[in-house]
Amino acid sequence: MKKLRSDIEQFRRLSGQVGETSALKILITCVNPRIAPVTLIRLAEFFHAKRLRVFSKLCSMLNVAIFGIEVSPRVEIGGGLFLPHTVGTVIGARSLGSNCTVMQGVTLGALESDLSFTLAKRPVIGNDVLIGSGAKILGGISVGDHAKIGANAVVLCDVPAYALAIGVPARVIIRSPVGETKAD
Numbered sequence: 001m002k003k004l005r006s007d008i009e010q011f012r013r014l015s016g017q018v019g020e021t022s023a024l025k026i027l028i029t030c031v032n033p034r035i036a037p038v039t040l041i042r043l044a045e046f047f048h049a050k051r052l053r054v055f056s057k058l059c060s061m062l063n064v065a066i067f068g069i070e071v072s073p074r075v076e077i078g079g080g081l082f083l084p085h086t087v088g089t090v091i092g093a094r095s096l097g098s099n100c101t102v103m104q105g106v107t108l109g110a111l112e113s114d115l116s117f118t119l120a121k122r123p124v125i126g127n128d129v130l131i132g133s134g135a136k137i138l139g140g141i142s143v144g145d146h147a148k149i150g151a152n153a154v155v156l157c158d159v160p161a162y163a164l165a166i167g168v169p170a171r172v173i174i175r176s177p178v179g180e181t182k183a184d
Contacts, residue, residue: 004042006079010099011035014082037067037086041077048073074117078127085133093137094119097127097145105134111156126161146177 008029012018015034030039040063047056056073063069068087071077075091078098083089085104092109096102108131110121124142125131132151137143144161153170164173 001042001046003045003077003079003081004039006098007038007042007081008035010080010082011038014101033067034082034084037063037069037083038081040067041071041073041081044071044073045077072117092117092122094122094124094140096125097129099127100125100129100131102131103133103135103151106131107136107138109138111139123155 005026008026011029011032011034029035040059044056044059044063047053047059060071060073063071069083069089069091071091075093076095078096078100080099081096082101084101088105089102090107090109091102096108108123108125110118114121120140122140123137125137126143126145126147128146129143129149131137131149132153134152135149135155136153137149137155139156141155141158143149143155143159144163146162147159148164149155149159149170150164150166152168153165154168155165155170157170157172159165159170159172160174162175162177164175165171166173
């Protein structure tokens, strides 16, 4: 449950809440509509790891029915996940790094039907990535750390660290990390 604590801390940080995180604050935060789906994701992950597939599937189905988000329990998701809105979101990536923000209507998955969940056909998302509303990241590609994916972008190729991907199909704009200058 370390990841869930990290998710809650990220949510509190992004929503401007400061101070100690008591057990009561954690419990209250877990029923917030921006954290409750993440809690169900973490429960599905937990049950999947313990080979309690029925409970894992139940948590996933509750997420679909209540929050409109479909997340495979097979996806490796780092701590600090933030889902400001969930409706229409599908997370079927190989992995999603730490401290990622995923907006509504995002699809992370294979280019074609892949019911067997072939890892090579799934995207890998780095740490501290922001994925805008309606973005689609498809295929066995990678998105580097600190990258930003624009709203409604359709990403079909690798996105390097610190880059910005925008458009349909997405074009990649290289950005320098904050505080660094590009060499001429």
